[in-house]
Amino acid sequence: MSATLAHRPSPQKSPAGTGSRAIPILPGFAAAQQQQLMLFPANSEIYGQGEKAVALYQVEFGAVRVFRLLSDGRRQISGFYVAGEVFGFEADGYHHFFAEAICSAGVRAYRLPPSVEVAHEILPLALQALVRTQEHLLVIGRQNAAERVAAFLVDMMERQGGLRQIELVMQRTDIGDYLGLTIETVSRTFSRFKEAGYIRLVNSRTVELVKLDALRSLCE
Amino acid sequence: MSATLAHRPSPQKSPAGTGSRAIPILPGFAAAQQQQLMLFPANSEIYGQGEKAVALYQVEFGAVRVFRLLSDGRRQISGFYVAGEVFGFEADGYHHFFAEAICSAGVRAYRLPPSVEVAHEILPLALQALVRTQEHLLVIGRQNAAERVAAFLVDMMERQGGLRQIELVMQRTDIGDYLGLTIETVSRTFSRFKEAGYIRLVNSRTVELVKLDALRSLCE
DNA sequence: CGTAATGTTGACAAGGGTCAAGCTTAGTGG
DNA sequence: CCACTAAGCTTGACCCTTGTCAACATTACG
Numbered sequence: 111m112s113a114t115l116a117h118r119p120s121p122q123k124s125p126a127g128t129g130s131r132a133i134p135i136l137p138g139f140a141a142a143q144q145q146q147l148m149l150f151p152a153n154s155e156i157y158g159q160g161e162k163a164v165a166l167y168q169v170e171f172g173a174v175r176v177f178r179l180l181s182d183g184r185r186q187i188s189g190f191y192v193a194g195e196v197f198g199f200e201a202d203g204y205h206h207f208f209a210e211a212i213c214s215a216g217v218r219a220y221r222l223p224p225s226v227e228v229a230h231e232i233l234p235l236a237l238q239a240l241v242r243t244q245e246h247l248l249v250i251g252r253q254n255a256a257e258r259v260a261a262f263l264v265d266m267m268e269r270q271g272g273l274r275q276i277e278l279v280m281q282r283t284d285i286g287d288y289l290g291l292t293i294e295t296v297s298r299t300f301s302r303f304k305e306a307g308y309i310r311l312v313n314s315r316t317v318e319l320v321k322l323d324a325l326r327s328l329c330e
Numbered sequence: 331m332s333a334t335l336a337h338r339p340s341p342q343k344s345p346a347g348t349g350s351r352a353i354p355i356l357p358g359f360a361a362a363q364q365q366q367l368m369l370f371p372a373n374s375e376i377y378g379q380g381e382k383a384v385a386l387y388q389v390e391f392g393a394v395r396v397f398r399l400l401s402d403g404r405r406q407i408s409g410f411y412v413a414g415e416v417f418g419f420e421a422d423g424y425h426h427f428f429a430e431a432i433c434s435a436g437v438r439a440y441r442l443p444p445s446v447e448v449a450h451e452i453l454p455l456a457l458q459a460l461v462r463t464q465e466h467l468l469v470i471g472r473q474n475a476a477e478r479v480a481a482f483l484v485d486m487m488e489r490q491g492g493l494r495q496i497e498l499v500m501q502r503t504d505i506g507d508y509l510g511l512t513i514e515t516v517s518r519t520f521s522r523f524k525e526a527g528y529i530r531l532v533n534s535r536t537v538e539l540v541k542l543d544a545l546r547s548l549c550e
Numbered sequence: 551c552g553t554a555a556t557g558t559t560g561a562c563a564a565g566g567g568t569c570a571a572g573c574t575t576a577g578t579g580g
Numbered sequence: 581c582c583a584c585t586a587a588g589c590t591t592g593a594c595c596c597t598t599g600t601c602a603a604c605a606t607t608a609c610g
Contacts (some may be wrong), residue, residue, distance in 0.1 A: 178468045181550040186468040201457040207464065229450035236456045237421040243463045244427065248398045248406040250471045251510030255598070282557060290471030292599055297558055314557060314607080330401040475566065502589065515566055517590050534574085534589060551610100558605070565598085573590070580583085 145220045150211035157209050163200040165219040166232065169193050172215025173279040177287065178207050187288040188243060190280060192269060196235050212280050250290045253329070258289040259299040260328035263309070267319055275318045282314075365440045370431035377429050383420040385439040386452065389413050392435025393499040397507065398427050407508040408463060410500060412489060416455050432500050470510045473549070478509040479519040480548035483529070487539055495538045502534075 147170055150156055156167065156174065167174075169191050176197055177187040188207065191197045200206060211217075249261050262285065267276050278285070282293040289296065300317075303309045308325055310318040319325060367390055370376055376387065376394065387394075389411050396417055397407040408427065411417045420426060431437075469481050482505065487496050498505070502513040509516065520537075523529045528545055530538040539545060 178464070180468070180472060184472040186471040188464040188467050199457055199460055201454065201461045206461050229453045233449045233453050233456060234421065236453060236460060237419055240419055240456060240460045240463060241421045241426050243460060243467065244398070244408040247408050247463065247467055247470065248400070250467065251406040251507075252400060252404040281555095287471075293557075294559085294600080295598060298598095301558070501587095512567060513589075514568080514591085518566090521590070554607100554609085556605100556607070558603100560603085561601090563598105563600075565596105567596075568594085569592105570594105571590100571592085573588100575588075576586090578583100578585080580581105 145218055147216055147218050150215050150217060152211055152213045152215075154211050155208065156211060156217060157198070157205050159205055159208055161205045163198065163203055163205050163222070165198060165221050166196055167198040167209070168196045168218045168220070170216035170218055172217075173212040174209055174215055174217065175212050175280065175284055175288075176207050176209045185287045186290070187284060188246070189239075190284075190288065192279070195269075197239075199232075199236050199239055212284065249329075255289075255291055255295050255299050256302070257328050257330075258291065259285075259296060259303070260308075260325040262289055263317065263319060264322070264325055264329060267322075274320075274322065275312070275316065278315045278317060365438055367436055367438050370435050370437060372431055372433045374431050375428065376431060376437060377418070377425050379425055379428055381425045383418065383423055383425050383442070385418060385441050386416055386455075387418040387429070388416045388438045388440070390436035390438055392437075393432040394429055394435055394437065395432050395500065395504055395508075396427050396429045405507045406510070407504060408466070409459075410504075410508065412499070417459075419452075419456050419459055432504065469549075475509075475511055475515050475519050476522070477548050477550075478511065479505075479516060479523070480528075480545040482509055483537065483539060484542070484545055484549060487542075494540075494542065495532070495536065498535045498537060 150172075157163070159178070171193055174191040174197060175187050176189050176191065177185050179185050189197065190212070197209060198205075249258055253261065263276070266278065267273070270276050280288075282296050285291075286293045286296045300309070300311065303325075304311055306321075306324075308319070308321045310320055312318060370392075377383070379398070391413055394411040394417060395407050396409050396411065397405050399405050409417065410432070417429060469478055473481065483496070486498065487493070490496050500508075502516050505511075506513045506516045520529070520531065523545075524531055526541075526544075528539075528541045530540055532538060
């Protein structure tokens with residue numbers, strides 16, 4: 111167990127030789143650096159605001175939410191991360207955010223080296239994260255509830271390989287806190303999309319995007 | 331004139347030997363790379379969405395807004411940039427955003443080299459931009475109008491050296507599009523802060539933060 | 551099968567958007 | 581130097597979207 115994460119609530123070191131992984135590991139970086147797979151149970155903390163940032167993290171399986179809190183408990187999720195995606199970017203050496211496993215998740219930690227050698231590998235990932243976050247800003251700052259939910263569904267679909275039927279690993283609270291809406295508004299918007307025939311709710315966590323074009327044109 | 335920007339509306343190459351600059355130039359990077367100061371008149375475009383991204387930009391004087399548009403004209407400003415600050419980060423080699431001069435601005439362009447050598451210099455800047463954007467997401471996603479405006483004022487103050495009296499280079503429309511509010515709401519919030527004695531409006535562009543603590547505690 | 555967590559729906563309220571009018575300021579030309 | 585104009589800003593009235601509160605339904609789990 112890395113000293114870094116020793117105090118976390120029950121992340122377990124994975125059994126040796128977990129076998130084949132389909133996830134593309136950060137190339138080069140991976141080989142050179144100390145890195146190991148850790149398991150986090152649902153809703154456990156991966157890192158917290160104010161902690162020293164000592165690693166980048168890649169999701170191997172499961173899903174992760176990264177968020178920030180206001181003092182009264184209001185929460186803004188800045189991003190969800192699923193298999194293959196990298197999170198944990200921070201400036202000035204400290205975490206400004208919290209990261210938690212949404213469901214049971216396997217996360218590979220890449221301990222940060224003195225930086226210069228691997229910067230060219232990390233930079234493109236950081237830039238992609240920046241562009242994504244700025245685009246999310248447009249959604250939250252300028253789009254209404256229906257447009258936000260549509261954007262979310264389309265984004266989730268694309269990140270799950272483009273299949274029309276998608277699995278939402280997160281619950282309504284998470285979706286609300288990601289989109290800057292309440293759970294009630296999220297729920298009502300789902301219902302309206304269902305009535306309009308835009309989606310089919312197989313169950314509360316499984317959505318089929320029936321009229322993808324309609325959803326797409328909602329986000330513009 | 332760099333070929334890159336030749337088609338822009340009237341950016342002029344600065345007269346040679348503009349004299350002393352107080353702005354810290356990107357170290358190392360600066361020396362090695364082709365870089366030059368360009369002047370952009372108020373409201374002129376620095377780059378546009380979809381263009382090839384060939385440079386990073388540092389503001390020498392004046393101010394810049396970076397934003398994105400929805401097809402119906404709604405606009406979200408992702409950031410303002412003033413003297414010394416760097417903008418123009420993009421993924422995959424193309425601009426996903428627009429950049430414009432807010433007022434007459436001097437901008438130094440650092441043409442991008444094949445990347446590996448200077449990545450370790452750019453990375454910290456990109457990471458800082460990422461954290462800033464994620465924090466802005468919290469403001470827009472989870473704070474009400476008064477909290478957003480308070481956060482904006484405090485941020486502007488800190489970026490202008492901490493003096494209690496600040497100059498807003500941008501107009502209400504820009505502030506609204508930055509905070510995800512209408513100009514009317516921005517204006518009303520300013521008025522309420524004035525009535526509450528939190529601020530003094532020397533004129534519409536000059537604000538004295540009288541009760542800084544009150545403003546600070548609004549953002550939490 | 552019972553309980554708790556999660557999700558849905560309805561009624562109502564409020565924050566902020568929209569529309570419209572008036573005010574202020576800066577720039578321009580007589 | 582002043583009047584005119586246009587752009588920017590402020591304020592008011594009204595309305596709509598979304599939040600709040602509450603009840604109920606559904607699902608997951610022991």
